[in-house]
Amino acid sequence: MTDSFPQILRRDPRAEWIARNRLHPLHDSVMAANGAEVRGPSGLLRKNPHVIGFIGPNGIKRIDRANTSSGLMAGKKRSSTTQDVELPLHQVIDPTGYIVVVPDMVGGRLTTHDKDILGLGHSLIKEYADNMAVVAVCFGESKETQFELAGVDRLIHLSSAEYEGFSPEARLAALQHIHQIYQPKHWLFPDSINGGTDLASRLSARIGERAAAQAWQVSIAQTVCRGASASLDIKRETPRILMLLEECGNAINETRHEVLPLTLDRFEMTDTRIEDNGLVDVDPNAVPLAEAEFILSAGNGIHNWEQFHACAKALGATEGASRVAVDDGFMPRARQVGASGTWVTAQVYLAVGISGAIQHMQGIGQCDKVIAINTDAGCDMVKRADLAVIGDSEEVLQALMALANERKGVLLDDALPKEENHVA
Amino acid sequence: MLPDVKVFSLLSIGRHPQSGRARRAEQDARAVELGLTLVGRDLNLVHAGSAQQDDSVLRQYAGMGLPALTLLEQEENADILPSLAKFLQNNQAGIVLMGVRAESGESSGMLPYLLAEKLGWPIVSRIADIVDIKEGVADVLLALPRGQRRAVQVALPFIATLDNAASAPRQTAYGSGLRAKIEVVSSESTVDDLTLNWQVSPAKPRPKRMKVVKAKTAADRFKAATAKLAGGGGQVLKEGTPAEKAQAIFDLLLEEKVIR
Numbered sequence: 104m105t106d107s108f109p110q111i112l113r114r115d116p117r118a119e120w121i122a123r124n125r126l127h128p129l130h131d132s133v134m135a136a137n138g139a140e141v142r143g144p145s146g147l148l149r150k151n152p153h154v155i156g157f158i159g160p161n162g163i164k165r166i167d168r169a170n171t172s173s174g175l176m177a178g179k180k181r182s183s184t185t186q187d188v189e190l191p192l193h194q195v196i197d198p199t200g201y202i203v204v205v206p207d208m209v210g211g212r213l214t215t216h217d218k219d220i221l222g223l224g225h226s227l228i229k230e231y232a233d234n235m236a237v238v239a240v241c242f243g244e245s246k247e248t249q250f251e252l253a254g255v256d257r258l259i260h261l262s263s264a265e266y267e268g269f270s271p272e273a274r275l276a277a278l279q280h281i282h283q284i285y286q287p288k289h290w291l292f293p294d295s296i297n298g299g300t301d302l303a304s305r306l307s308a309r310i311g312e313r314a315a316a317q318a319w320q321v322s323i324a325q326t327v328c329r330g331a332s333a334s335l336d337i338k339r340e341t342p343r344i345l346m347l348l349e350e351c352g353n354a355i356n357e358t359r360h361e362v363l364p365l366t367l368d369r370f371e372m373t374d375t376r377i378e379d380n381g382l383v384d385v386d387p388n389a390v391p392l393a394e395a396e397f398i399l400s401a402g403n404g405i406h407n408w409e410q411f412h413a414c415a416k417a418l419g420a421t422e423g424a425s426r427v428a429v430d431d432g433f434m435p436r437a438r439q440v441g442a443s444g445t446w447v448t449a450q451v452y453l454a455v456g457i458s459g460a461i462q463h464m465q466g467i468g469q470c471d472k473v474i475a476i477n478t479d480a481g482c483d484m485v486k487r488a489d490l491a492v493i494g495d496s497e498e499v500l501q502a503l504m505a506l507a508n509e510r511k512g513v514l515l516d517d518a519l520p521k522e523e524n525h526v527a
Numbered sequence: 528m529l530p531d532v533k534v535f536s537l538l539s540i541g542r543h544p545q546s547g548r549a550r551r552a553e554q555d556a557r558a559v560e561l562g563l564t565l566v567g568r569d570l571n572l573v574h575a576g577s578a579q580q581d582d583s584v585l586r587q588y589a590g591m592g593l594p595a596l597t598l599l600e601q602e603e604n605a606d607i608l609p610s611l612a613k614f615l616q617n618n619q620a621g622i623v624l625m626g627v628r629a630e631s632g633e634s635s636g637m638l639p640y641l642l643a644e645k646l647g648w649p650i651v652s653r654i655a656d657i658v659d660i661k662e663g664v665a666d667v668l669l670a671l672p673r674g675q676r677r678a679v680q681v682a683l684p685f686i687a688t689l690d691n692a693a694s695a696p697r698q699t700a701y702g703s704g705l706r707a708k709i710e711v712v713s714s715e716s717t718v719d720d721l722t723l724n725w726q727v728s729p730a731k732p733r734p735k736r737m738k739v740v741k742a743k744t745a746a747d748r749f750k751a752a753t754a755k756l757a758g759g760g761g762q763v764l765k766e767g768t769p770a771e772k773a774q775a776i777f778d779l780l781l782e783e784k785v786i787r
């Protein structure tokens with residue numbers, strides 16, 4: 104029994120009490136059993152410094168001079184390595200119904216908005232007190248590795264080519280097919296500009312279920328939604344299709360889920376009348392800094408500014424800067440990232456020659472991936488970065504620019520014949 | 528040269544976010560602006576609503592440079608979908624422009640989708656611009672999050688909703704708005720009985736979520752409260768030539784799809 108919980112210290116208060124009281128009749132025998140106190144031949148108290156003490160929870164050796172816990176602690180050293188606890192597995196066997204969530208999966212990963220909605224799905228199931236499963240429907244490429252921790256019981260992953268890019272008609276056809284086969288109790292969508300609202304509205308119009316938009320408080324009986332540009336609360340019966348605002352539920356964090364794949368048999372695609380021609384190049388510096396997806400940020404470690412601007416152009420990145428770069432007049436104030444500048448939300452933040460002062464770090468708190476280029480391997484930016492490169496900024500930027508231009512050249516060569524077709 | 532399509536912009540009564548007064552709705556005004564750049568004064572403006580109400584807001588739309596607008600007469604609380612669909616079909620609309628969400632009422636944003644479904648037309652939402660129309664196909668620019676744009680081709684006739692990224696509406700002229708003719712078309716009203724048992728109240732502020740620290744021991748809580756954000760798991764490249772280091776960065780950029 105005791106071995107299965109090595110982390111738990113079992114105290115014996117009586118033994119400790121006896122150990123504290125040198126006049127207790129059992130004092131000698133208790134101390135001898137623990138071996139904590141040894142008398143030398145002359146009767147002096149001898150302490151073996153290697154035996155006393157224990158390792159505290161943060162890995163530091165502690166010596167308990169008051170001897171308060173000497174009771175039965177000896178020999179049971181507390182290991183400082185905290186094991187990763189395996190969360191309990193939540194299993195749904197033969198579900199009687201489904202709640203289907205269609206996450207946005209921005210950049211191929213679940214957003215916090217998506218996770219809240221998955222959590223809401225589970226809280227609805229709890230309210231129904233029924234053996235239902237939460238199904239996630241993902242389109243396109245997925246980079247998510249933690250579906251099981253986000254509360255996905257079943258997963259429908261549609262990754263074939265017709266769902267890539269902008270493909271609302273194909274996605275709608277798939278959802279309609281899922282609706283027919285699985286008859287979900289509820290459809291939950293994020294009410295977001297990342298495609299959730301669009302898809303939910305299309306499904307709602309197609310299957311003729313009146314959806315609730317901008318819902319933020321949902322129980323199985325009633326839903327509260329915002330209306331009239333968020334100036335009204337509308338309380339209504341909970342419909343089958345819900346478009347949910349952020350923080351509408353609490354994300355799952357105490358269970359693991361099975362993520363069993365659900366398959367869809369083939370179904371007929373409707374003909375498409377919307378054709379995707381791909382993303383259009385926009386001027387990265389025209390995008391507001393706070394919204395930019397990819398920021399190349401310059402600090403005091405940049406010495407060749409012409410090269411920095413050329414590199415940003417070659418990479419197609421929005422330019423950012425640390426306060427020092429701005430104060431020294433190399434970059435305009437509007438480009439400053441940080442506490443007294445702009446708080447950015449970039450997916451990739453490439454920090455060149457920035458040490459990572461706390462005022463700067465506050466501004467990049469919401470960035471997904473941080474890459475650092477710095478000469479100092481010990482600076483805070485390197486500690487924060489997902490990928491840090493130790494080296495001179497000028498050399499690395501030069502090589503990076505060469506790579507970007509090389510790739511552009513290849514793409515241009517590929518595109519040339521097509522380009523001619525377009526012109527004709 | 529103006530393309531030979533009939534363009535309709537649907538109008539709604541907006542709501543000023545601070546004062547709550549009726550105004551030109553922002554996205555609808557953008558729909559009128561886009562319509563005006565596409566076909567100039569051949570643009571058709573349509574509003575479905577009660578004929579009794581104050582028409583000063585509708586006249587603000589007309590004041591953007593149009594001589595007339597159509598009012599489909601409907602009762603209060605009516606479902607305007609059937610009469611709008613009928614009107615658009617009868618008038619051989621080619622492109623129907625409107626805002627993403629109304630600024631008053633339920634503002635579910637469902638009207639464009641329901642119209643599209645009823646008419647059997649394609650719909651594109653959150654467009655920034657219509658670049659070109661030829662041979663029954665329109666080149667449309669969609670507004671994506673983070674300032675990105677996507678080029679899309681849509682077959683006519685279609686419905687489009689306008690994002691705030693579309694070009695800002697021009698000023699409205701009060702005088703020419705007053706002189707505009709409002710053609711009232713009487714049409715059948717269908718009562719929207721589902722909304723009758725809704726309870727509507729002024730919006731309550733939503734509680735903000737607090738940061739919850741899941742720590743079992745005091746030491747963990749202390750750490751969570753004081754520790755610097757240590758990324759930890761990051762990869763650090765110290766060795767190698769600049770070219771190799773740049774390659775590592777470039778691979779990550781490609782993987783994240785920020786370089787195309």
Ligand SMILES: Cc1cc2nc3c(=O)[nH]c(=O)nc-3n(C[C@H](O)[C@H](O)[C@H](O)COP(=O)(O)OP(=O)(O)OC[C@H]3O[C@@H](n4cnc5c(N)ncnc54)[C@H](O)[C@@H]3O)c2cc1C
Nearest residue numbers: 402403404425426441442443444456457458460478479496
């Ligand atoms: C009230 C207040 C508000 C502030 N607000 C902000 C803010 O909003 N934003 C902000 O950024 N700062 C802000 N600061 C300033 C902040 O404290 C730092 O001073 C600043 O961020 C440091 O900028 P830096 O990292 O570019 O410069 P440094 O700290 O000088 O770092 C330069 C880095 O470049 C590296 N380096 C040097 N040469 C090279 C090379 N050749 N190749 C590669 N790397 C090299 C160095 O190793 C070093 O890590 C604020 C400060 C205060 C007091």
